[in-house]
Structures are given as structure tokens and as C-alpha cells.
Amino acid sequence: MTRMHNPPHPGEVLREYLGDTTITEAAMKLGVNRVTLTRIVTGVSGISADMAYRLSAAFGTSAELWAGMQMQYDLWQAGKVKRPRIERMAA
16 A cells, blocks of 8 residues: 555544534534544544444445544654664564
């Protein structure tokens, strides 16, 4: 899989899916706390596997879509971190 260049946080995409629906209304429909959904939409928290399934049911998408967006975002962020030299190990 090719990594997207600087992918958006999935919360940004979710914000577009929500349209004019309020966070409070969406949170009730998803069966989650308003604060939980706010943290995702603002990019403070990521999308868990459970949330990916909730979003897939709510929007008729796949859980893999949401989980994949989160993974791409996480990999991009992790790739920016400076690490010590890692020695290769034999398999």
C-alpha cells in the first residue's frame, strides 16, 4: 500500500460526513459521548476499531475505510519522529 503524503486526520473527513448534523445529535445516533466525538472531530483522539464499525453503520461505508484513514494518519505522524539507529535482526 502506498502511503498518502500528509494525510488528513480522519476527524476532518468525519466533519465533512456530518454536514449540518450537530456533534450532540451525531454522538447520540452513534451511541457515544459528545466529548468522545468532539475529540475525534478536532483531531485530539483517533478512531478506534469500535468507532470505525459505528461510523461504517452510520454512513454506509466500511470499517476498513475509517481504520485505514487512521492508520495512514498514524504512520505519517510516526514517520516524522526521529529515532535512534535500529539494528536489523535476523528472522
